[in-house]
Each structure stands twice: as C-alpha cells, then as structure tokens.
Amino acid sequence: MRRFPTCLLLLVILTACGSAGKGGNDSGSTSDLAAAAPYQTATPIATFTIVPTVINVTLPTPTTFTYTVVQGDTLNGIAQRYSVSLESLLAANPGVKPTVLPVGTKLVIPTGNAVPGEPTPSPAPLEVRQARCWPETSGGLWCFALVQNDYAEILENLSAQFTLLDSNGQELTGQTAFALLNILPPGRAMPLAIHFPPPEQAQSVVRVQVLTAIRLLPGDTRYLAVAVDNTLVDLDASGRTAQVSGRVMLTGQGTANMLWVLATAYDAAGDVVGVRRWDSPSALTASAPVNFDFLVSSVGPEIARVEFLAEARP
Numbered sequence: 001m002r003r004f005p006t007c008l009l010l011l012v013i014l015t016a017c018g019s020a021g022k023g024g025n026d027s028g029s030t031s032d033l034a035a036a037a038p039y040q041t042a043t044p045i046a047t048f049t050i051v052p053t054v055i056n057v058t059l060p061t062p063t064t065f066t067y068t069v070v071q072g073d074t075l076n077g078i079a080q081r082y083s084v085s086l087e088s089l090l091a092a093n094p095g096v097k098p099t100v101l102p103v104g105t106k107l108v109i110p111t112g113n114a115v116p117g118e119p120t121p122s123p124a125p126l127e128v129r130q131a132r133c134w135p136e137t138s139g140g141l142w143c144f145a146l147v148q149n150d151y152a153e154i155l156e157n158l159s160a161q162f163t164l165l166d167s168n169g170q171e172l173t174g175q176t177a178f179a180l181l182n183i184l185p186p187g188r189a190m191p192l193a194i195h196f197p198p199p200e201q202a203q204s205v206v207r208v209q210v211l212t213a214i215r216l217l218p219g220d221t222r223y224l225a226v227a228v229d230n231t232l233v234d235l236d237a238s239g240r241t242a243q244v245s246g247r248v249m250l251t252g253q254g255t256a257n258m259l260w261v262l263a264t265a266y267d268a269a270g271d272v273v274g275v276r277r278w279d280s281p282s283a284l285t286a287s288a289p290v291n292f293d294f295l296v297s298s299v300g301p302e303i304a305r306v307e308f309l310a311e312a313r314p
Helices: 075-081 086-092
Strands: 002-005 009-013 022-025 028-031 065-068 106-109 127-135 141-148 155-165 171-178 189-196 205-215 224-235 241-250 258-266 272-279 290-297 305-313
Touching: 075 086, 086 106, 127 205, 127 272, 141 155, 141 205, 141 272, 155 189, 171 189, 189 258, 189 272, 224 305, 241 258, 241 305, 258 290, 272 290
Parallel strands: none
Antiparallel strands: 002 224, 009 224, 022 028, 028 272, 065 106, 127 141, 141 189, 155 171, 155 205, 224 241, 241 290, 258 272, 258 305
C-alpha cells in the first residue's frame, strides 16, 4: 500500500445542522450514504469522465433557514445571534415555548424583523474554487463545490444550490446541499456535496449558487478549539480508497461531547473526488485526545492527498 503523511491542521469548529445517519467502524461511527447522502462517497466506479463545469456564484438576499438547538441555547440568544427580534422568532415558530427548548429542536430563522430598522443576517459572498460532477456507472452523479473562506471571521451555516443544465442552458433538476461541518474557519476550504440519483445526463453542466454563509459573532462560546495531528493516509492498490487515521486534541479548556472529523480527498489535479465525515463515539478533553480511523473513497480519479477538518462542541 502507498502511505503518505499529511500536515498538522489547526482549526476551531462547531455544529449547528441536523445530525446524519451513522454506520459503525472499529474506532467510531461514520455517516451512512444510504441514510444521509452525501456524507459518504459511493463505491468507486470505473469511469473518470468529467462533466463540464459552470461556476455561478451570486450574493443572495437573506433567506429563511433552519437552526437546530444545541445544549445551552436560549431563544433570546438565538435571536441575538441572527439579528432578529425575539417576537419575530416566536412568530416564525408557533408552538415553541420560550421556557422549554429541547436540544434538537429545529427553529425557522425568519428573514425579517417585527421591529423596523433591525438588521437581518446577510449571507456572505463566498469564492467557489471549483464545481465538478463525477458520473456513476448507474447513471447518477456526485457533484462537489469547494468553497473558500477568505474572511477574518468563522462562517456558519453554509449551503448552496446545485442546478444541472442541459447543453442549451435549460434547467434539468436541482438540489440544495448543506456543508458537512457547520462552520468554516478563516483561510480554509470545504466541499459541499450532493448526489443526483439516476438517470441524469452525463453531459449536463452544473451551476452552483451560494445560499447561506453567516459570519459568526465574536465571543461565541458554543464551539471549542481543536487540533488534528499525527494524520496518516494509506491508499489501497487501486489508489481510489484510503484508510485515514490521526488524532484530535482539544487546545483549550472544556469537554467536547460532540466531535466530527471531515476527510476530503483530492486527485492530482486538485479536484475534490471524495468526502466522508466521522463521528466520534467518545468525549474529547484536554487530557484525553481522541484517535480516528476510517475509510474515504474516490468517485473519480485516484486519490493524491487528503485534507482534514474537525468540529467540536460542548
């Protein structure tokens, strides 16, 4: 097997999206493709044909989106975080009681406010470094859009619309993709992925439009700083499946009861060819690092390198 080390990656991370389905492995659980595509790539396929690419990044107007309640959240705190009034947040979520807010509750974040003049969250324009689809032998398509955070702040709640177009520019179908992690640190890139089931036209082009990317407020204590090190990538004989391993350390105080590691596989040309998220079965503390070990596969050419991001919250 071919083996090559990857460099140390340091980042702070969080989660705010809904949970994905899980499948087990020896050192934890990973998102299950059948239950929560596109969190895990499909079985590698023989064809390397690339669908022609169109990148169309537009700064959208503020749109309604959902937020999943985590431990320690309050309605007033959520309203302040997204610059909406408490009254409009309650109006958008009938039946929600301010005094009872269970973890996992999905809240609709309104686009406007009941109080005139108050700001609404504005999606930040993001650079889409690439948008590419890889066809499956079954006729489906895996599409990836690699977004780059060039801001000084962490970005939260990333989503994008993927639209397939025919040769005449007519829309064939579309889907909304949400980031596999829920924040993107400054200076880092992360893929958004979506699967179009068969049948799809192999000669379609994909258009990507960023929908949401909210700048994280300073002093947000929901997320913990972590570092990923000791990473190792072992490729199989085909070069299209990699066993990845490493260690995640907490760089500050506290305990992370939720920990995700995201592995993104790139080919020799620098295009995203696979992605998988690993869910830790154990808590992370400053005195007890967590080791990870899982597989990531390519839906395109051979894997040339793998990059890692980690996300932790109390």
